[in-house]
Amino acid sequence: LGRSPAGSMVEGLAYLTGYPYGCVEQTMSRALPNAVVARAFRQLGIGDPVVQHELPAQINAGLQRLYKFQTSNGGWGWWENDVAAAYQTAWVVFGLAQTAEAGYEVDETVLARGLSYLLQNHWEFDLPSQAFALYVISLVAPDNSVDVMLSLTKQAEQLDPFGQAALALALHHNGETAAAQAMLAHLGAGAVEDDDGLYWPVANPDGIYERKAMASATRSTALALRAFLAIQPDNPRIPAMVRWLMAHRQAQGWGTTNETAFALLALTDYLFATTPVEAETPYTVTLNDTVVAGGTINALQPSVQITLTAAQLAVGQNSLQIATAEGTPLYYRLVEQSYAPQGFQQRAGVVTVTRRYFDAQTGEALTAATVGQLVQVQLSVQLSKPASYLLVEDRLPGGLIALNERLGADWQRTLAESHPYYNDDLRYNQKEIRG
Numbered sequence: 001l002g003r004s005p006a007g008s009m010v011e012g013l014a015y016l017t018g019y020p021y022g023c024v025e026q027t028m029s030r031a032l033p034n035a036v037v038a039r040a041f042r043q044l045g046i047g048d049p050v051v052q053h054e055l056p057a058q059i060n061a062g063l064q065r066l067y068k069f070q071t072s073n074g075g076w077g078w079w080e081n082d083v084a085a086a087y088q089t090a091w092v093v094f095g096l097a098q099t100a101e102a103g104y105e106v107d108e109t110v111l112a113r114g115l116s117y118l119l120q121n122h123w124e125f126d127l128p129s130q131a132f133a134l135y136v137i138s139l140v141a142p143d144n145s146v147d148v149m150l151s152l153t154k155q156a157e158q159l160d161p162f163g164q165a166a167l168a169l170a171l172h173h174n175g176e177t178a179a180a181q182a183m184l185a186h187l188g189a190g191a192v193e194d195d196d197g198l199y200w201p202v203a204n205p206d207g208i209y210e211r212k213a214m215a216s217a218t219r220s221t222a223l224a225l226r227a228f229l230a231i232q233p234d235n236p237r238i239p240a241m242v243r244w245l246m247a248h249r250q251a252q253g254w255g256t257t258n259e260t261a262f263a264l265l266a267l268t269d270y271l272f273a274t275t276p277v278e279a280e281t282p283y284t285v286t287l288n289d290t291v292v293a294g295g296t297i298n299a300l301q302p303s304v305q306i307t308l309t310a311a312q313l314a315v316g317q318n319s320l321q322i323a324t325a326e327g328t329p330l331y332y333r334l335v336e337q338s339y340a341p342q343g344f345q346q347r348a349g350v351v352t353v354t355r356r357y358f359d360a361q362t363g364e365a366l367t368a369a370t371v372g373q374l375v376q377v378q379l380s381v382q383l384s385k386p387a388s389y390l391l392v393e394d395r396l397p398g399g400l401i402a403l404n405e406r407l408g409a410d411w412q413r414t415l416a417e418s419h420p421y422y423n424d425d426l427r428y429n430q431k432e433i434r435g
Contacts (some may be wrong), residue, residue: 001322002303002331003281005246005267024069024076024088029257031062032095033264035102040268059104066092067110072111075121086125089117090133091258097140098265115140122148127155128163128215135166138173146174153179156186161200161220162191165227172231184231187224191237197244198237200224218254221245221263229269242270251335281328286321288314310338348387354380355394374402 038055069076075084076092092112100106115137122133122145134149149170156164164187191198197338200220225241245254245263253260285293285306293306324330357366360374369375379394395404 001297001304003282003297003329004302005242005270005331009338022065023078024066025078025091026257027062027065028071028092028095029261031059031066033063033268034059035099035104035262036268037264039102040271043272047274056104059099061105063096063099063104066096070110070113071379074117076114082116084117084121086121086129086133089114090125090129090136093118093140094132094136097136102368108404111140117316119144127152128160130167131159131163131166131170135170135173138170139278142174146176149174150176150179153183155330156183159200160215162188163296164222165223168227169223174226180231184227186370187227188237191224196247197242198240199248216255216259218245218248218259219262222259222266225266226269229266229273233273238270243265246331246333249333251337281331282325282332284323286319286323289313291331349384350385351387351390352380352382353392354382356380369400374403 014407034055038059065074068082070294071077071082073084075089077083077085093111096106098112100111118133118137119141121136122130125133131152134145134152137144137332138149149167152159152167153171156167164183167184168180168187171177171183187200191200193199198221199217201217202215202220221241221244225238225245228235228238228241233435248410254263272429280296280298282296283294283304284291289306292308292312295304299302315344320334322330322332356378357369358364358376358378360376366375377394379392381390381392383390
């Protein structure tokens with residue numbers, strides 16, 4: 001239960017902060033909302049002071065990791081060893097700029113190199129990524145690429161809602177008021193309203209790997225909300241956008257780390273644009289005519305979590321009622337979790353790992369090597385049945401050093417049980433060279 005979006009924002013931050021993985025997108029999606037929401041909570045006087053005290057160190061750790069991931073040409077890929085990708089680079093530059101605006105120290109050289117990559121390469125991006133890149137450029141270096149932004153408005157029909165919102169914001173930040181209003185009107189015409197509120201669906205499938213822009217209704221609706229708050233802050237449809245985002249929260253965040261980050265940024269803008277709730281908000285939760293929880297929610301504790309066990313539920317239909325004072329808003333989310341017993345998992349069977357050495361120049365198989373000889377190592381892994389989660393460690397023989405740290409093969413070939421199906425697919429990977 002929460003008396004404003006602030007409660008869900010606290011939960012969203014906890015989800016991002018505790019997320020156990022760390023590609024470029026996930027790292028930025030943790031650091032950026034932490035910085036922006038922390039500033040909002042400080043200024044609005046809400047949230048846990050202890051958590052806010054811990055955020056600067058977490059934000060700095062994320063920034064340092066992103067600095068390490070930057071490629072030689074100034075961009076960012078998905079991982080440290082990837083080529084620069086359009087959306088990933090725009091997302092990181094956007095995050096660095098917003099983090100700096102929130103009052104945290106950002107390496108200006110890293111930011112400048114990222115901006116340079118966008119300025120030099122945005123022409124080659126797909127349209128939604130180009131629109132987002134132009135929005136990012138408008139934040140970091142206003143008055144750049146204005147002609148390109150105006151030209152892109154002629155292709156508004158080809159932009160998805162996310163691209164339209166990004167372009168509207170780009171035009172707005174560059175003072176192109178009429179064009180920004182026109183793009184916002186075009187964006188608003190594509191909105192869909194249902195019982196949950198107002199949102200923007202995604203009609204086209206997302207790209208793959210380097211071209212993946214992580215499109216989703218949540219992300220599009222969040223950026224659209226930011227656009228309306230910036231360009232038409234009094235638009236009467238804004239509360240419906242907020243309701244939809246609040247209705248589509250999940251047990252942890254809003255789905256992916258990128259969706260959660262965009263939702264948090266949009267709701268932060270909304271908090272700044274609205275009058276905060278000053279008084280305490282009372283609540284009562286009744287299950288099958290029995291009061292199971294009650295209390296108040298205040299600024300220091302903007303949300304509360306109530307857990308009901310299976311033993312409290314009746315067989316068949318149950319009735320759950322949530323009540324508060326008349327005229328007082330109260331947001332709620334119901335999450336059902338169940339755990340079914342599972343039998344013993346069979347092992348994957350025999351795993352065969354074969355290592356061979358070759359002369360890197362002639363391709364001849366080797367059984368011995370001489371000083372100064374360049375050696376190519378080939379590892380082959382064969383499984384008797386389909387399996388996942390495999391870790392292979394190949395120790396360096398004495399006297400050899402790694403000259404090329406990139407993995408030579410990052411594709412797999414699989415044979416389905418029912419019919420032949422071959423799939424060559426890029427895989428995320430992480431390598432470690434130890435002496």
